[in-house]
Amino acid sequence: MLHCNSLRILCTGMGWPSAQPGGLNTYFKHICESLATRHELEALVCSANKPVVQDDLRVTNVAVTDLKLSKRRDAFRKHAAELMNGQDIDIVYSHFAPYSIGVAMEAKARNIPVVMTFHGPWSEEIRLEGKGLKHRIKTMIAKSWEMKAYRLADAFIVLSETFRDILHHQYGVPLSKIHIIPGGADVARFKPAVNRTAIRKKLQLEEGTTAVLTLRRLVNRMGLLQLLEAWKEVARTIPDAVLFIGGKGPLQGELESRIAEYGLQSRVRMLGYIPDGELADYYQAADLFVVPSQALEGFGLITVEAMAAGVPVMATPIGGNREILQKYRPDMLFAGKSSQDMASGLIRLLRHREMWPTAEQCRSHVLENYTWDRVSKQVDSVFNHVIDQHLIAYGGNRQVSAGKKGGREQDEGSLFGSYR
Incomplete structure (x- = not known):
């Protein structure tokens, strides 16, 4: 017709x-x-x-x-x-x-x-x-x-x-x-930084820091408690890695308590809610983006936004994230959704940066598909x-x-x- x-x-x-x-x-x-x-x-x-x-x-x-x-x-x-x-x-x-x-x-x-x-x-x-x-x-x-x-x-x-x-x-x-x-993803807005050093300086990221970023609603199914549990082992193994958690929600108090309990105050930074207009800067400043979802991840909007900005993404094999990464770079998927799976995957990746997809490869996958x-x-x-x-x-x-x-x-x- x-x-x-x-x-x-x-x-x-x-x-x-x-x-x-x-x-x-x-x-x-x-x-x-x-x-x-x-x-x-x-x-x-x-x-x-x-x-x-x-x-x-x-x-x-x-x-x-x-x-x-x-x-x-x-x-x-x-x-x-x-x-x-x-x-x-x-x-x-x-x-x-x-x-x-x-x-x-x-x-x-x-x-x-x-x-x-x-x-x-x-x-x-x-x-x-x-x-x-x-x-x-x-x-x-x-x-x-x-x-x-x-x-x-x-x-x-x-x-x-x-x-x-x-x-x-x-x-x-x-x-x-x-x-x-x-x-x-809004590919005109989320793209690799022209001057990444300036953005990292603006966000007060110390030179030599490997910035691992996640942006989540602070609720249980997003996997942040499991990620913090994993980060205890990552922090012991990878001395320059710092985890940045952006977002707001009812889990904030518990996350802050766990950070203190685990002695991770210098290795985890809670960013609070990041206004929409500042998201691109945070993506561009990150070395690695992580998505620790435990359930009901229908697509993974933040996954393709981060990749459009040229940032490699590692995610649990849940929902849409599994489908996005399986057809692109299955090695960027954690073996499972447990804290141990996350710790093992992050340590493997952070030890071997030569394995990471380039910014151009990340963005190209989004331009072709998303x-x-x-x-x-x-x-x-x-x-x-x-x-x-x-x-x-x-x-x-x-x-x-x-x-x-x-x-x-x-x-x-x-x-x-x-x-x-």
């Missing part, structure tokens, strides 16, 4: 990284920006502050983050319904299950196809970070919301084979509905496939919702008329 160059897309995300940092929000920002270069796109988010966006992108904050989750969900539905009543939407593209439910229901009432990107099992992430009866109930409610949202989707995009398998086995989504499209332009074009293909299937299923006609704004009628098929 023939497609026009421009679609009218309604995107719903969780937040915007300028106000609410995180991998999902970073992904959402970049895919929206890239799609907006070719399509008419409206993005809805929930944010405590006004999102900072580029001039040609329409992003609306539909609710503040301190509202109850159910009220935020309802705000997304109400705003999406108003948009659908006021203009024709070709496709809804959703990124966070709780906020997707009402929006998808409104889309279905108007016969608009829905594509969802599955960023991971939200309920499982909740389960891993707490315990007790109230927490179990919270987990069960989250899972029911996920199931309700996913039943409404025509197709899914996942960032790795790992998340494809989770979506299929744990949520019962048919494999035929799932499309694997890895994420990307750019946002590449990602958005693959997402376009999914959209067109879903629209084609929708046209076939409905005979090329669109049934207009009785709730269309002002009660005005619309010719059947007008939404997709431009595709014929």
Whole structure:
């Protein structure tokens, strides 16, 4: 079937990284920006502050983050319904299950196809970070919301084979509905330093220091406690290596206590939250980047960002990181996810820097496989496939919702008329 160059897309995300940092929000920002270069796109988010966006992108904050989750969900539905009543939407593209439910229901009432990107099992992430009866109930409610949202989707995009398998086995989504499209890096922003010495001086890195960097949300599944345990052995063996941990989260106090308990105050530096605008400097200053994830690493956005900046990455063989490095440099994967596996791998690598991939090799792998332009074009293909299937299923006609704004009628098929 023939497609026009421009679609009218309604995107719903969780937040915007300028106000609410995180991998999902970073992904959402970049895919929206890239799609907006070719399509008419409206993005809805929930944010405590006004999102900072580029001039040609329409992003609306539909609710503040301190509202109850159910009220935020309802705000997304109400705003999406108003948009659908006021203009024709070709496709809804959703990124966070709780906020997707009402929006998808409104889309279905108007016969608009829905594509969802599955960023991971939200309920499982909740389960891993707490315990007790109230927490179990919270987990069960989250899972029911996920199931309700996913039943409404025509197709899914996942960032790795790992998340494809989770979506299929744990949520019962048919494999035929799932499309694997890895994420990307902002290669214009994350690139090797022109003057690395100046950046290291700016960040107060002493000459001769081997800087090993990780940037993580400080929660259990990110593997930072295991990394600290491993670093005890690394510190005894590699005298010039210093570990830098960037990020914030509930594990901060425990990490600081462990550093003191292990006597690593001079060998580990907690950086706190690193503002988005400073990330490139930290990547460029590092000698090695490490990703110690223990579970639910769907892609590894920081992995490809670091590599785009020319920094070798060593990671546990979990989720997307395994898939990124296995096809590139499998020797940069730890044997497993235990602290001993990390210690052995880091010591092996730090003793033999001649084994490391060069900055050019790291960046080339990203340029060939993980750019946002590449990602958005693959997402376009999914959209067109879903629209084609929708046209076939409905005979090329669109049934207009009785709730269309002002009660005005619309010719059947007008939404997709431009595709014929």
